[in-house]
Amino acid sequence: MYTGVMNMAFPMKPANYLHNSGSSNSSKLCGVSSTSTRAATARLRLRLRCSMQLSDQRRSGNYSPSFWNTDYILSLNCDYEDERRMRGAAGELVEQVKMLMEKETDPIVQLELIDVLQKLALSHHFEKEFEGILFNISTIYDDKNRERDLYSTTLAFRLLRQHGYQVPQELFECFKNDKGEFKESLSNDTKGLLQLYEASFLLTEGETTLELAREFATKFLQEKEKLNIDDDDDTNLISCVRHSLDMPIYWRIQRPNARWWIHAYNRRTHINPLVLELSKLDFNIIQAQYQQELKQDLRWWRNTCIAEKLPFARDRLVESYFWSTGIIQPRQHENARIMMAKALALITTLDDVYDVYGTLEELELFIEAIRRWEISSIDQLPNYMQLCFLTINNFVDDTAYDVMKEKDINIIPYLRKSWVDLAEAYLVEAKWFYGGYKPNLEEYLNNGWISVSGPAILCHVFFGVTDSITMETVESLFKYHDLIRCSSTLVRLADDLATSLDEVSRGDVPKSIQCYMNDNNASEEEARLHVRWLIAETWKEMNVEMVSADSPFCKDFIACAADMGRMAQYMYHNGDGHGMQNSQIHQQMTDFLFQKLAVRDRASTARN
Helix, strand or coil: CCCCCCCCCCCCCCHHHHECCCCHHHHHHCCCCHHHHHHHHHHHHHHHHHHHHHCCCCCCCCCCCCCECHHHHHHCCCCHHHHHHHHHHHHHHHHHHHHHHHHCCCHHHHHHHHHHHHHCCCHHHCHHHHHHHHHHHHHHCCCCCCCCCHHHHHHHHHHHHHCCCCCCHHHHHHHECCCCCECHHHHHCHHHHHHHHHHHHHCCCCCHHHHHHHHHHHHHHHHHHCCCCCCHHHHHHHHHHHHHHHCCHHHCCHHHHHHHHHHHHHCCCCCCHHHHHHHHHHHHHHHHHHHHHHHHHHHHHHHHCHHHHCCCCCCCHHHHHHHHHHHCCCCCCHHHHHHHHHHHHHHHHHHHHHHHHCCHHHHHHHHHHHHHCCHHHHHHCCHHHHHHHHHHHHHHHHHHHHHHHHHCCCCHHHHHHHHHHHHHHHHHHHHHHHHCCCCCHHHHHHHHHHHCCHHHHHHHHHHHHCCCCCHHHHHHHHCCCHHHHHHHHHHHHHHHHHHHHHHHHCCCCCCHHHHHHHHHCCCHHHHHHHHHHHHHHHHHHHHHHHCCCCCCCCHHHHHHHHHHHHHHHHHCCCCCCCCCCCHHHHHHHHHHHCCCCCCCCHHHHHHC
16 A cells, blocks of 8 residues: 555646746746756757848748746656556556446446546546446437436437447437427426537437537526526536536547546535546546656657757647647557657648748749658758758658557658648648639638648558558558548638637638638628538538448547547637647646646545
8 A cells, every 4th residue: 555645756846847938037936947047048049040040031920939848847757666656556446446337237327427437537447347338228228118317318328429339319309399399398407408418419410309409408508507506516517517518528638628527526516536536646647657758759859959940930849749648548559649749740840831931932842852752852952941851751760660660561651641742732822822812611621621730640640559550541541531531620620710810910821711701701700600610510520430330440540530630629729729829728738747636645544
């Protein structure tokens, strides 16, 4: 047994230790030594000098330097003995929760426990138990004569569909009146309405009952949201209503949202202390793992010298790694997360080369070089492009080497193709910009779901999380299967909702919002509503692809593709969380990656 408060043995400092600062006084507040301050000043001078050398009346994205204190992050250290004890304690709690699930016979309580464990990002411990419970419950809901209540029916529907069961929308017919409308008497059942609202997001094309369910539930939940509640249980319920109306659970990424749900669960009147303690322990254990992965990426990023040599480009390695924690959630895929973060940091750099800094002549030279992919062909490129090309080339070779060692397949041609396709899409938009061309919405989206880098990211993810790779599957990947297209379209649309105003203001080509406005002589508000509608329509397609029996992809990759769409909606929900240093997403990143949760010692508490 372990004793005392469980602490990870890296130096815990206030959050501002993690962040860079511009003044010497602030540097002291941020925990940066004088040596680190001098080094940071030298790097800043180098960036400014390079900026002056490179600037010749080119465009600027006005991007700020990295918000993160890299020296401090690299100094974080985990005490492995403490981690070993934490893992042992978590293992004991997992077994106790499994016993609890085995003893429970009430289907509603079983469903509620599955729902809670999923929200707390603990699903990976209980996949077999979930499968058994949901199979048994699916047979119960096959009984059409069974009397149903709104809450348990909608909760079961949501969880069953989420786990691949083909539950028909007709399950809700019993809640309609003779006119085919949902009964007004349901409006007083807040818990049931919330579950009905959440269940409606698992719909597919043509499921009008679920469309009606969303409209009906939304209307009454919005009224409930405005009420002033004093009772603790009702207050917590209304908090969950607000959270869902802001964004439904099904569209939310699981692990980065776990901290919110842990606090929400802790506020409940009736909680299971074993589940709560496990959620906190698991959060801290995985956070420690993520810090080790992030440090590997940061050391690699420093060695590339991209941030110093290309000062016009966004230095977003930490943000890139954060994306990877949401997209590749299974713990065992640590190498895939490390690799994906590198890919996204380089994609961000290449995006800024095409979107901000490069002249059209330079960009056309670069695309020719990357099409040939010959080192000798880069001599004609300017120095900043040579560095960019060589860094991408080295990354591709290193990634392919790692995959070859593990899976005995040469993926260099496929990785190169993903970069060529991305650069081609970037060039299309660059030509639109320099030619003053305004594409229509369809034309923009046909290129935009590729230029947002979704296919390139998923190509790298595929080789990182897929154990058995066949040529048939690789061909589906590069024919840009509908799963890839849907996921990438979600990223494109979420990105545009958050970033289009900043990007258009600096002279970029119109984004989806502006394209819709131009096509339809519409207001910005109307255009935003249309883009949100497109997101909902794309999720209908994604829902089909996720459970398709004909999918050539493995379960983990399908989950990654869906989670990329969810992570984009998370990153861009309150503004640009990747490029423009949105303060809210940075606080969420700080909490997720660096601020551990307080965990009490069960053994000590029991003795007292």
